[in-house]
Amino acid sequence: MSPTKSFSVITLFILTRALSISANLFNIPTLLVPPSDTRPTTILSIGPDLARSKKYVHLTGASYCFNISTWDCIFCKISKNYGFEFVSEFRNKSANTYGFIAVNNYEKEIIVTIRGTLNMNNVLQDSDWVMVDPNDGRTVVKIGDGETIGVNRGFVRAVGSLFPQLVTQLNVAMRNHHNYASQSRPCASLHHSLHVKRTDQSSPRFSCPEILRLFRIRGPRVGNRVYADYWNSQNMPITRVSNKADFAAYLPPSIHGYVHFGSEVWINSKEEEIICSKEVYEDPTCTNSMPVLLHNLADHLIYWDMEYLACAGQHMETTLGQFVTDL
Numbered sequence: 001m002s003p004t005k006s007f008s009v010i011t012l013f014i015l016t017r018a019l020s021i022s023a024n025l026f027n028i029p030t031l032l033v034p035p036s037d038t039r040p041t042t043i044l045s046i047g048p049d050l051a052r053s054k055k056y057v058h059l060t061g062a063s064y065c066f067n068i069s070t071w072d073c074i075f076c077k078i079s080k081n082y083g084f085e086f087v088s089e090f091r092n093k094s095a096n097t098y099g100f101i102a103v104n105n106y107e108k109e110i111i112v113t114i115r116g117t118l119n120m121n122n123v124l125q126d127s128d129w130v131m132v133d134p135n136d137g138r139t140v141v142k143i144g145d146g147e148t149i150g151v152n153r154g155f156v157r158a159v160g161s162l163f164p165q166l167v168t169q170l171n172v173a174m175r176n177h178h179n180y181a182s183q184s185r186p187c188a189s190l191h192h193s194l195h196v197k198r199t200d201q202s203s204p205r206f207s208c209p210e211i212l213r214l215f216r217i218r219g220p221r222v223g224n225r226v227y228a229d230y231w232n233s234q235n236m237p238i239t240r241v242s243n244k245a246d247f248a249a250y251l252p253p254s255i256h257g258y259v260h261f262g263s264e265v266w267i268n269s270k271e272e273e274i275i276c277s278k279e280v281y282e283d284p285t286c287t288n289s290m291p292v293l294l295h296n297l298a299d300h301l302i303y304w305d306m307e308y309l310a311c312a313g314q315h316m317e318t319t320l321g322q323f324v325t326d327l
């Protein structure tokens with residue numbers, strides 16, 4: 001391992017922490033209680049779906065392995081035991097983004113898994129807290145704008161870099177599994193750590209997938225309240241899982257107008273799974289109960305029995321190759 005390469009990994013860590021800490025310095029009391037949006041709302045979306053989360057978590061883990069298409073990585077094998085088979089993968093080398101499609105033939109479901117942050121490029125994208133209108137990806141949305149939908153610009157770009165391939169490959173997967181039921185629905189934004197289950201009977205071709213169940217495991221905040229309200233009003237299961245004081249759950253900071261959506265499950269320090277309130281945007285007794293000074297990277301890297309860097313640890317050179325990107 002050359003000094004340059006290990007430096008990059010350390011930078012990755014410091015960069016992420018520094019940003020979260022400096023953002024929090026705006027408000028000294030937040031050193032104790034993380035700032036979050038605890039205003040009342042009604043989260044109509046069904047969930048959380050804990051049982052499925054515990055299966056799908058291994059698919060999210062597989063996305064951090066290598067040569068996934070051979071479907072014999074450690075988490076690929078666990079997924080295989082649950083009945084998941086690899087179908088196809090999509091990547092954008094310049095954007096350093098990756099995702100894959102799997103099917104479960106017992107459940108008759110098609111699942112799209114999009115990898116979260118792994119490398120420097122992704123981190124830099126994720127560190128850009130600017131919100132834009134997801135419809136054009138450009139118009140900047142101001143903090144506190146109560147009307148306009150706003151989504152993190154980095155997420156819009158990351159998903160946009162994969163979207164054409166994703167739609168093409170999902171189309172193929174659906175054609176090859178045409179007996180898996182489905183309906184059409186407007187194209188909502190697909191994003192970070194998103195899983196799509198599609199079932200279709202009607203349309204032989206589609207431009208955008210219908211999302212039947214959405215799982216966000218260890219995900220950051222994505223957009224503003226208008227965006228959260230959209231998902232919270234959907235009549236579909238939306239599950240958000242966060243572990244202990246995983247720093248990612250507190251980013252982008254709520255003082256920048258970001259808020260979580262969906263139904264939260266919080267794994268607390270006793271490994272108990274807490275089903276959180278659906279009457280506030282973010283439950284102050286769940287992830288947000290952890291003092292800011294405890295927010296950490298370690299809780300981001302292990303969810304239940306899933307060690308996200310297990311593959312990376314075995315293949316350090318390959319991993320470092322992904323961390324080191326031209327800036």
Ligand SMILES: *[C@@H]1O[C@H](CO)[C@@H](O)[C@H](O)[C@H]1NC(C)=O
Pocket residue numbers: 066067315318
């Ligand atoms: C992935 O597959 C390629 C080609 O078969 C091989 O050279 C490489 O070592 C594999 N990488 C890992 C991390 O298994």
Ligand SMILES: *[C@@H]1O[C@H](CO)[C@@H](O)[C@H](O)[C@H]1NC(C)=O
Pocket residue numbers: 092093094095157160161162164165
């Ligand atoms: C990859 O992403 C870039 C933007 O980051 C985009 O311009 C390009 O078209 C994408 N490539 C493919 C094949 O989708």
